[in-house]
Amino acid sequence: MGKPIRIILPVLIIIFHLISYAQFPPPAGQEGSTAIHKDSSAFIAWADSCSVERGLKDISQPDSGYVNSGNSEFATGIADNLIVSLGDGGSATLTFDVPIANGPGFDFAVFENAFVDTFLELAFVEVSSDGIHFFRFDAVSLTQTETQVGSFGELDATQINNLAGKYRVLYGTPFDLEELKNKPGLNVDSISHIRIIDVVGCIQDEYVRYDSQGNKVNDPFPTPFSSGGFDLDAVGVIYNLNNAGVKEISKNIIIIYPNPVKDVLNVKYNGEIRVTGYNLYDVKGNLILKEKIIDQISANIHIDIEQLQCGIYFLNIVYDNGFSVRKIIKQ
Numbered sequence: 001m002g003k004p005i006r007i008i009l010p011v012l013i014i015i016f017h018l019i020s021y022a023q024f025p026p027p028a029g030q031e032g033s034t035a036i037h038k039d040s041s042a043f044i045a046w047a048d049s050c051s052v053e054r055g056l057k058d059i060s061q062p063d064s065g066y067v068n069s070g071n072s073e074f075a076t077g078i079a080d081n082l083i084v085s086l087g088d089g090g091s092a093t094l095t096f097d098v099p100i101a102n103g104p105g106f107d108f109a110v111f112e113n114a115f116v117d118t119f120l121e122l123a124f125v126e127v128s129s130d131g132i133h134f135f136r137f138d139a140v141s142l143t144q145t146e147t148q149v150g151s152f153g154e155l156d157a158t159q160i161n162n163l164a165g166k167y168r169v170l171y172g173t174p175f176d177l178e179e180l181k182n183k184p185g186l187n188v189d190s191i192s193h194i195r196i197i198d199v200v201g202c203i204q205d206e207y208v209r210y211d212s213q214g215n216k217v218n219d220p221f222p223t224p225f226s227s228g229g230f231d232l233d234a235v236g237v238i239y240n241l242n243n244a245g246v247k248e249i250s251k252n253i254i255i256i257y258p259n260p261v262k263d264v265l266n267v268k269y270n271g272e273i274r275v276t277g278y279n280l281y282d283v284k285g286n287l288i289l290k291e292k293i294i295d296q297i298s299a300n301i302h303i304d305i306e307q308l309q310c311g312i313y314f315l316n317i318v319y320d321n322g323f324s325v326r327k328i329i330k331q
């Protein structure tokens with residue numbers, strides 16, 4: 001065997017091995033799992049409202065009727081094993097009083113009601129910062145696509161990534177907004193809406209849904225029950241405008257006063273940072289004011305907010321290598 005072959009062959013074997021055994025985190029409680037229990041101190045908030053578009057009990061049977069288990073309110077608040085069923089291809093859109101932001105690592109988690117680690121019903125997850133344009137996490141399903149996973153069939157969590165429903169009841173499947181950071185039209189530091197969309201799970205060409213790599217997503221099908229499809233329990237928030245970024249810069253480097261404020265908000269900072277602009281959001285995450293600072297002449301910014309309605313706002317001060325978010329009360 002020539003020298004190059006002796007080197008290349010083992011490398012090819014290793015690469016082949018990695019591809020064939022590519023695995024994602026295992027079920028809750030196992031080493032390397034990313035599942036987060038509902039009582040984790042990581043969660044600082046939960047969804048505040050939810051609206052649902054139910055899917056059919058069986059998408060291949062138009063007269064099967066729509067699922068009706070639970071109601072949309074069951075998807076708000078802390079995970080409690082009270083769910084709303086989405087049905088085949090159904091969806092739920094959740095909103096949050098304080099917009100979700102991209103902090104270090106996972107930013108939110110979705111809870112389903114699987115009673116074991118292997119009977120899993122899956123859903124795509126999308127986020128939006130304007131309530132109109134939604135962006136989907138790159139879902140991956142490496143489950144075989146030769147045989148339909150049956151009504152009570154099993155799935156392996158290590159073959160599933162970025163799909164809600166990967167973990168059993170009361171354990172959230174987490175998502176990291178960092179993955180969607182550079183999408184035009186999306187502000188990952190002001191996520192106001194999350195949409196959960198049942199994957200259907202049927203592998204027939206007529207009804208199949210695909211993952212981000214073009215694989216058919218195979219999950220239990222048909223599930224012709226009143227509780228068919230993905231059962232949404234809750235969405236827990238790990239980072240929002242209240243805690244993302246605030247840690248990154250100490251309070252005394254940026255001073256904002258007065259707060260509460262009636263007319264002009266003063267922002268003062270010292271020479272340790274170079275402020276490049278600011279964004280002011282209302283409590284729903286709508287951008288109210290935005291300014292870029294090109295030439296930093298002084299270490300003061302004056303923001304006139306006299307015309308704004310009274311209430312709570314979030315001021316995001318953007319500096320050269322980070323940002324800091326403060327809650328502002330307009331009187």
Ligand SMILES: [Ca+2]
Pocket residue numbers: 101102103104105106107176177178
């Ligand atoms: Ca993140």
Ligand SMILES: [Ca+2]
Pocket residue numbers: 074075076078079080081082083232233234
């Ligand atoms: Ca619930």
